[in-house]
Amino acid sequence: MAKHPRSLVPTVGAAPPIEVALPRPRPAAPWRLTRFLESERLLAALLLAPAVVLLALFIAYPFVMGVWLALSDASVGSPGTFVGLRNFVKEWNDSIFQTAFQNTFFYTFWATIFKLTLGMWLALLLNRQFRGMRLVRASMLLPFIVPTVLSTFAWRWMVDPTFSVVNWLLYSIGLITNKLPFLSDGRWAMWCAIVVNTWRGMPFFAITLLAGLQTISPDLHEAASLDGANSWQRFWKVTWPLLKPVTIVVVVFSVIQTFADFQLIYVLTGGGPANSTHLLATYAYQIGVATGLLGEGAAISLFMFPVLFVVVWFQLRYLRRLEGA
């Protein structure tokens, strides 16, 4: 093996010179790429590039395109011209938009409340040891696993205006004499949609909260019991504070999904009767895609952005404060 080159480094004073081993000079890289890859910063950029390209392509581009469309009078087959905020003003004064806007808040609020309450209740039940526990936990996820369109179709058949099995059952056992207007009355239809959304979304809450519950040490409950706390006090003083961060994360996810819900309403009611169940997403679809008014459709869907941004910002801020505490 070749000897490393050595150099004599002069030192101050009378001490004898010390021999210092210097690194072997590297041979010039035969290929520039090798040198390029040796730079950590450049390598990091290279590795990040695919993700950035994907995000730019599938998140940033559609968003920017959506903003541009919302600011234009684009319609199907016509690229459109810049019209400023005209679409936003038009929609804000549109009575169907106003209905859809209110509906979206109503639907999101109640569906989230129900999903949280029932999901928490279910998680507490499933946190106990019982026979067949795993089977019950797995089957609980079924509504969440079945594609939304399929499960909503099943619900639609169950509450069909003419052939509803629920109406038939209630009529058969003598509880009703006239059909209940599940989908043919605006208020009933909205509550039907909330029930279906709750049925579908509750398992997500339950399974996530259950995971959170299982991280809480039983010692804490034991200590609280020894101090004389009853079950409500144990929940309120021990479980809830420790579960709060998980709960907030789940609620944030749920609010985002519910506020932008489309499939469920599209299949169950189509926004009817008389627009009484339209949400922003379904109305944006009707205007933008079905009617072909792309600019107006984009403006309607962009109304969701600031609302969701504020909700997420407040909830994450609260979460950070909790973590700090």
Next chain:
Amino acid sequence: MDRPRSDRKTGVDRRAFLRRTGLVAGAAGLEGILGARRAPAYAQGTKLHLLRWNDFVPACDEELRRQLGEAGRALGATVTLETINANDLQPRITAAVQSGTGPDIIMLLHNWPHLYEASLVDVSDLAEWQRKDQGGYYSQSEAAAKVGSRWVALPHSIVGVQMAYRKSWFDEVGQTTWPRTLEELRLVGLKLKKNGHPIGQTLAHTFGDAPTWAYPMLWNFGAAETDVTGRSVLDRKETVDSVRFMQAYWKDACDEGALAWDDTNNNRAFLAGEISATLNGASIFIAAKRGADKLKDEKGQPLWQDILHGPIPNGPAGSWAYHVAFSHGIMKYSKAPKLAKDFLRWLAAKEHFGRWFEAAGGFSVGANKYWEEHPMWAKLDDAMKIYRTAARVSRMFGYAGPPSAKATEVYSKYVIVDMYAKAVQGMSAADAVAWAAGELRKIYG
């Protein structure tokens, strides 16, 4: 001990191979393009993709599929048919136009050609050929497919819309003939509903059954969306009268669950014996006849024998209907527009369309009066013969103005349908009309 790098390069490694072959292939391709001095040309299309709805008469789709093979052989092309739910056609058109790819020919309902005008190939030559070959078009077919002086779609057919009703149930309440006026219909419906046989009429967001009732309700009371110049004139006494009638008719005679019906619900409800009458194409009668061994009335007799049809009865201003015009549009992005035109001409030829027309059994009629004289009509049951000339009394969206893209917007937003739907749910007639008039003013100006 590592071998010197130079020693390892005894053959061609993977990277070198890819680099070299890539460069060679790229260079060869580029050389070819540069040598030709023009952009690479795509082969002229020999494939055609036709998009239509799922026909309410399945025999029509079967006949069309059979004809596509025949057309393919005649034109030296492969023609494929895709059928989807009619409610999904508009979203599909938007996606196809915006992405610049999709079916070459798309079936268009109503006056959609006006909405998609910029994306459709001019087919004036075809339309003029068909006019010469088969006579003048029905007014709604022409209004639907002709924008200004240009034909942007080729009229194909019209689905006639009549009220199917159960003769025996009408007889039971003393009505042995079809009511002549809307008021008579309400009074008969009152008795029928008391007998547990309401009339079924949807006021939901459907592509056919709701607008085919709601628009004629305007016209038959003398109301209209616009005047001849296209200015909104909905906010009139006639409109309020029409909505008031609808409120009473709904409460007295109709199945109130129908606010949530789609275009298939009334068919199912009628065949299941839940309703006594409904406005529809002839598909109920045709389905009852084809399923005669299963579909029976209360006496165990084939249901179809108890079904008759009647027009929408007269309102104070007459009896107008909205029979749905169908046309075929060739998309501008198509790589084979000439082949698409040749195909549409082939499909519209008397000998080919005639077979499809016979398969429809009166559910769909031709876009020209020529088809009123077809020998098929003599073979059909009496109950079906009303469809022969039904298309003569139709108006088009946007009446009395032109059936413009704005009229399509009103239709797509279900403004007219929702005006009635709001009123039957409790809003006062005047408020419902004021709401709809406001929406129309925003669209028409």
